[in-house]
Amino acid sequence: MEEYVLQNLEELNRVLESNAGDEMKELTPDIQRVPRGLARVGKDDAVCYVAPRAVPIGPYYRHSPELQYKTKFMKMAAIGWFLGRAGGGALGPEFVVTEAFEAIAAPPSPRSFYDDQFEDIDDQHFNTWMFQDGCFLLAFMMAMGADGDGGGDAALQGLSTVIFQPRIDSIMRDVMLLENQIPWRVLEVLMGFLPDPVPVDRFLSLMAAKFNVRTTSGGGHDQRAAAGSNIAGDERGGGRRQRRPTHLLALFRDHQVVGLRTPHPAEDNRRRLISTAPSANFSTAMELAEMGVHLAASKTGRFGDMAVVVQRRCRLFGKLFLAPVFLNDLTACWLVNMAAYEASAGRLADDYAVSSYLYLLALLMNREDDVQQLRARCVVHSTLSNTQTLEFFKGLAPHLHFGRQYDRVLQDLLDYRRDRPAFVAVHRFLYNNFKTILTVLSIVGVIAPILRALFHRQN
Structure with missing residues (x-):
């Protein structure tokens, strides 16, 4: 019996790994609450990264009458724009509303996407919220992604000028909150009524x-969108399976991690062996510099593109490429919510790209000097002070999952140190004592001519 189990253990593990993600996905709602630990991040500084400030979307914040009252006019204006554009303006509002509600209510029910079934809300009210919030999101994406003239749509241009622009930062923040999402299926239903495609990619x-920090929010596509998976000028495997988005935040998160390398199963198993002690092998950015590993900003700017690259000409030195990130109140909120989305139950090991990135940055920071080192290498740009930046990442770290990307980088750093112990020891000595050595050489440079002159005078 024991021999039979051992012989079939490998096949059993393979089957479980291939099916676990899909089965858990079926059992796990797509739009969950933010995990308790991540929901508390920033609370000590009176900063909440979870609740909306300007516009509640979906049913989780239906008991916020102040927000609902403030946004009622905005959502009604978005619905008016949608009904005016549906079918190129050739469809009557009553027909559009009836058809849209029937499509939204069709199985799977929108409420089945949520962690809470909201049994105190009847289907009519629930689908009404889905419709009005879907119209608002489509109008916002169209306004943000349209050309400067609003694509010739006067109503959309008016929405942008009067409704969106005065509170643009707050709206951008709120539409990417995990608890402020509606199913992407609802948006797809409503997109079917519009004569023009919604510029989702541009948005x-x-x-x-x-x-x-090197781009502006004023216009033009982000150049990283077409950068592929080129991290440091080297071509790496970029194959990645495409999934149908569950909501806007999920789509935004996937946009930031595309191009991840899918490891070979044997390599993946080897990486897992080091997962049990993720922070015991190296510590800070300063320690990496002592080893001869320099930090560098990746070209793509995508969070999944992390790699250790040994220099071709001199095989002794290495570089750790990380996506450059600009940290302020808005982007910090997005990062927390993307990590919260990844922490939802049933995710696979390669679905923690953003969390792995944040975990690695947190690992590289133990003091303000480490933050300054990351700033100097153009990896972290921040409107926050070094102390605030350190507190943000360290506050996140205990609540983050890490996946294959983190394991791969950590293993590469371990391999680098193991393969060149003599160089690492010498480099560490020179790095830590460089100023002392330079001072001694300067003193010797001054004293040597004097001693030489005295010696010649005696002769």
């Missing part, structure tokens, strides 16, 4: 530009 690229 996501413009939003993603907020992470990159």
Whole structure:
């Protein structure tokens, strides 16, 4: 019996790994609450990364009458724009509303996407919220992604000028909250009534530009959207399966991690062996510099593109490439919510790209000097102070999952140190004592001519 179990153990593990994700996905609602630990991040500084400030979307914040009252006019204006554009303006409002409600209510029910079934809300009210919030999101994406003239749509241009622009930062923040989402299926239903395609890719690229200090939010596509998976000028395998989005935050998160390398199963199993002690092998950015590993900003700016690359000409030195990130109140909120989305139950090991990135940055920071080192290497740009930046990442770290990307980088760093112990020891000595050695050499440079002159005078 024991021999039979051992012989079939490998096949059993393979079957479980291949099916676990899909089975858990069926059992796990797509729009869950933010995990308790992540929901508390920032609370000590009176900063909440979970609740909306300007516009509640979906049913989780239906008991916020102040927000509902403030946004009623905005949502009614978005519905008016949608009904005016549906079918190119050729369809009557009553027909559009009836058809849209029937499509939204069709199985699977929108409420089945949520962690809470909201049994105190009848289907009519629930689908009404889905409709009005879907209209608002489509109008916002169209306004953000349209050309400067609003695509010739006067109503959309008016929405943008009067409704969206005065509170643009708050709206951008709120539409990417995990608890402020509606199923993507609802948006797909409503998109079917519009004569023009919604510029979702352009919208996501413009939003993603907020992470990159080298781009502006004013216009044009984020150049990273077409950058592929090129991290440091080397071509790496970029195959990644495409999933149907569950909601807007999920789509935004996937936009930021595309191009991940899918490891070979044997390599993946080897990586897992080091997962039990993720922070015991190396510590800070300063320690990496002592080893001869320099930090560098990746070209793509995508959070999944992390890699350790050994220099080709001199095989002794290495570089750790990380996506550059601009950290302020808006982007910090997005990062927390993307990590919360990844922490939802039933996710696979390669679905923790953002969490792995944040975990690695937190690992590299133990003091303000480490933050300054990351700033100097153009990996972290922040409107926050070094102390605030350190507190943000360290506050996140205990509540983060880490996946294959983190394991792969950590293993590469371990391999680097193991393969060149003599160089690492010498480099560490020179790095830590460089100023002392320079001072001694300077003193010797001054004293040597004097001693030489005295010696010649005696002769």
